[in-house]
Amino acid sequence: MIEQIEQEEMKIIVFQLKDKEYALPVNHVKAIEKIIHITRVPKTVPFIKGVINLRGVIIPIIDLRIRFAIDDQVYTEQTRIIIVTLDEMDVGLIVDSANDVIDIFMENIEPQPDVVGSIADEFISGVVKLDKRLLILLNLEKVLNPEETLLSVKEG
Amino acid sequence: MDMNQYLEVFIEESKEHLQMCSEHLLELEKQPKDLSIVNEIFRSAHTLKGMSATMGYEDLANLTHKMENVLDAIRNQKTELTPVIFDVIFQAVDDLEAMVMSIADGGDGKRNVKQVVEKLEMIEKGELPTSNITTESMTIINEGMQEQETIYDEFELTVLQQSEDQGFTSHELTITLNKDCLLKGARVYMVFEILEKAGEIIKATPPVDQLEEERFDHSFTVTVVTKESKEDLQKKIMKVSEIESVLVKQLNLQEIRQVAAQQEEASTKEINLVHQREEAGTERDQKKEKSGKPAGNKTIRVNIERLDTLLNLFEELVIDRGRLEQISKELDNQELHESVERMSRVTGDLQNIILNMRMVPVDTVFNRFPKMIRQLARDLNKKVNLEIVGADTELDRTVIDEIGDPLVHLLRNAIDHGIETPEQRLGKGKPEEGTIFLKAYHSGNHVFIEIKDDGAGIKRKQVEAKAIKNGILTIQQAEMMTDKQIYELIFASGFSTAEKISDVSGRGVGLDVVKNTISALGGSVTIDSIEEAGSTFLIQLPLTLSIISVMLIEIQNEKFAVPLTSIIETAIIKNTDILHAHNQQVIDFRGKVLPLLFLKDILEVPTVKEEDEFYSVVIVRKGDKLAGLVVDSFIGQQEIVLKSLGEYLTSAFAISGATILGDGKVALIIDCNALIM
Structure with a gap:
């Protein structure tokens, strides 16, 4: 898929989940916030933690650890909410920490190797090797699939 | 010059002018003699023409120009209004609308309007287009016009009066040329020369300039004041060759006066028209006074986005106000209390103003219905009268934007399924013309829109049979249900009761969409129907969607809001008061059994x-059902x-926002x- 002639640069936001580093294109990221009060929304899937008030706008929050079936962890001072936007949909993603903005070349993006880690393959759109780091690029469309928000349509 | 910045204004104003045209046309159809209405239409068309030409939309300008010519002919009484002409003008307005919509959607506003333009041109020339477009089968309007009396305006009447006082007599000559006359213009010239020698020409129908250009059929009418006798005039004119006949009628000023008196309104307007060219502004004011219409308020045009921004900013303020109120309570400082309270009052007023600013009369949705109904009724060969009540009822802009389509569905439904054909209606002893009432009114925190027809009503048996056939219902269930419950079934998706599928409705997609849209707006729709007497659809809508009154409640550590509109009252009960009835905990609430929802x-x-031994209960309702x-x-x-x-x-469960x-x-x-x- 990725051809050699592409020399385009891309800015990515790097964040951590457990011991791995993930990345999102910067144009999808609206803001990075410290953890604030989250209001629970009843009868939603477990990875939806609820909604927050971000400067007057209500934003649903996904806990990426639960979404990727990584073992749960108590939020710390380092915990961040990355507000991402996709097709006019604003969603906050809870991550362990987020602190890097990196320039990468498009040509450095490789399709994911067969075994990357515990997270489901469908959420990954590629990997980037940078020095000794391996950054996993997330497929936001899959992560933010609105059809998965309700526990079950029949319920209630 | 870059036109883009004006485009939005152009589109908005064009729509407004076209809307004016449609409204006035409908009015005119009811009172075809009222020339002041023609003037209104003419003015809208004229403005539209100017605007579109400036913006470079040639097709639009061209069609408007043609329409304007016809309107001009009508208001100058050169052309008589007939239903056929009405249809052509309506068609032209439809085309114009389509073009404006195309421009609004980013198109170039081009459209094939040849047919309409041809028809308009034909009318302008005094020829009547037939319903089929074939040019051969044109009929000629002027034959019918011969008996038509020439109408005189105030000025002409004064001249006639004065001439009579000075011993002149007035004659009205109807001159018919030979059918095969080649030089019509020349003959006209010769006739005019003779008449001018004999006396003075007061009026010619059609006017002189059209006569000279040979824009008439074979006959024309001239009014002269002269001292010569009727016979002499006739003989003199007959000397001109290729003249078939001359009819001379001596004018009785008394009679004309009477006719004129009847048309006083119209003729005063006619005079106004003369001034209008020079001072359009003053004329407008005069007319406003005369027709008793309220003069338009001073308004400015504000982009709805700005109002949205204003509301958003205000919402922020409301949130901060809440915070301040809380802080002031905690600090317990008298001065702080006072200023916070003052601020609350001011923001309360501000809230009213801002919300009111976003209120739009439902007329903005209703105004397109008369034309739509007219067209639909014609398509379906039905006679329908639409009566609109309460068009000035105001609703929030956001509701207005959404409510149009459901109403169109319901209206189409009423015409297609409700109102019977004229024959059927006569057979049932109803008036030939069906009536649809469209009524909007305020009640409490809601706005109601009622659509009522006097048509066939809903046939319970048919709905039942259909529902059973579609597997929505069993026969046993059907027997248990009330009429109202059965009627509600027509809102189920995939349900269409029309025996025949028509273009208008009956695809079975309409009514469930209506219900869903209205529910999404926080409203509801109910049906009532009496067989053979008609159906009523009642839509209930919230006044505004953005700021509501709620009761805040606490459950454990979480806070929730319950809209006040659904709360009846609150109560505190002891846990021993709770009764158990078949898997459901209930309480006895004023003699009624009230189910409890934990x-x-x-x-x-x-x-x-x-948990406490006392429970706080909010008693809420949905329709006539209650719950705690x-x-x-x-x-x-x-x-x-x-x-x-x-x-x-x-969509979160049981959460509306x-x-x-x-x-x-x-x-x-x-x-x-x-x-x-």
Whole structure:
């Protein structure tokens, strides 16, 4: 898929989940916030933690650890909410920490190797090797699939 | 010059002018003699022509120009209004609308309007287009016009009066040329020369310039004042060759006066028209006074986006106001109390003003219906009269934007399924013309829109049979149901009761869409129907969608809001008062059995506190059903700003939205309609 002639640069936001580093294109990221009060929304899937008030706008929050079936962890001072936007949909993603903005070349993006880690393959759109780091690029469309928000349509 | 910046204004204004045209045309159809209406239409068309030419939309300008010519002929009484002409003008307006819409959608506003233009040109030339477009089968209007009396305006009448006083007599000559006359213009010239020698020409129909250009058929009428006798005039004119006949009629000023008196309105307007060219502005004012219409308020045009921004900013302010009120309570400082209270009052007023600013009369939706109904009725060969009541009822802009389509569906439905054909109606002893009432009114915190027809009504048997056939219902169930419950079935998706599928409705997709759209707006729709007497659809809508009054409640550590509109009252009960009735906990509430809903369980609130022996209950209703929501405590009543949960969480169970509290936290709004089954 990725051809050699592409020399385009891309800015990515790097964040951590457990011991791995993930990345999102910067144009999808609206803001990075410290953890604030989250209001629970009843009868939603477990990875939806609820909604927050971000400067007057209500934003649903996904806990990426639960979404990727990584073992749960108590939020710390380092915990961040990355507000991402996709097709006019604003969603906050809870991550362990987020602190890097990196320039990468498009040509450095490789399709994911067969075994990357515990997270489901469908959420990954590629990997980037940078020095000794391996950054996993997330497929936001899959992560933010609105059809998965309700526990079950029949319920209630 | 870059036109883009004017495009929006152009589109908005064009739509307005076209709307004016349609409205006035409908009015004119009812009173074809009222030339002042023609003037209004003419003015709208004229403005539109100017605007579109400036913006470079040639087709639009061209068609408007043609339409304007016809209107001009009508208001100068050169052309008589006939239903055929009406249709052509309506068609032209439709085409214009389509073109403007195309421009609004980013198109070039081009459209094939040849047919309409041809028809308009034919009318302008005094020829009447037949309903089929073939040019050969044109009929000629002027034959009918011969008996038509020439109408004189005030000025002409004065001249006639004065001439009579001075011993002149007035004659009206109807001159018919030979059918095969080649040089019509020349003959006209010769006739005019003779008449001018004999006396003075007061008026010619059609006017002189058209006569000279040979824009008439074979006959024309001239009014002269002269001292010569009727016979002499006739003989003199007959000397001109190729003249078939001359009819001379001596004018009786008395009679004309009477005719004129009847048309006083029209002729005064005619005079106004003369001035209008020079001082359009003054004329407009005069007319406003005359027709008794209220002069338009001074308004400015504001982009709706700006109003939205204003409301958003205000919502922020409301949230901060809540916070301030909370802080002031905690600090207990008298001066702070006072200023916070003052601020609350001012923001309250501000809220009213801002919300009112976004209120739009439902007329903005209703105004397109008369034309639509007219067209539909014609397509379906039915006779329908639409009566609109309460078009000035105001609704929030956001509701207005959404309500159009459901109403169109219901109206189409009423015409297609409700109103019978004229023959059927006569057979049933009803008036030939069906009536649809469209009524809007305020009641409490809601606006109601009622659509009522005097048609066939809903046939219970048919709906039942259909529902059973489609597997929605069993026969046993059907027997248990009330008429109203059966009628509600037509809102089920995939349900169409029309025996025949027509273009207009009956695809079975209409009514469930209507119901869904209205529910999405926080409203409801109900049906009432009497067989053979008609059906009534009643739509209930919230006044505004953005700021509502709620009661804040607490369950464990979580806060929720319940809209005041669904709350009947609150109560505190002891746990021993709770009765158990068949899997359902109930209480005896003023002699009624009231089911209890434990919100803590329904909303799966995590338990952190011990439960009390007393329960706080909010009694809510949905329609005529009541239920008690069990909560931990009441916090109080508050005005809140309604916010959506965002695109990602489109439908959460029993939650209709969220709001931001004074402390910056989010509270969810409970949807009582979803809780009560």
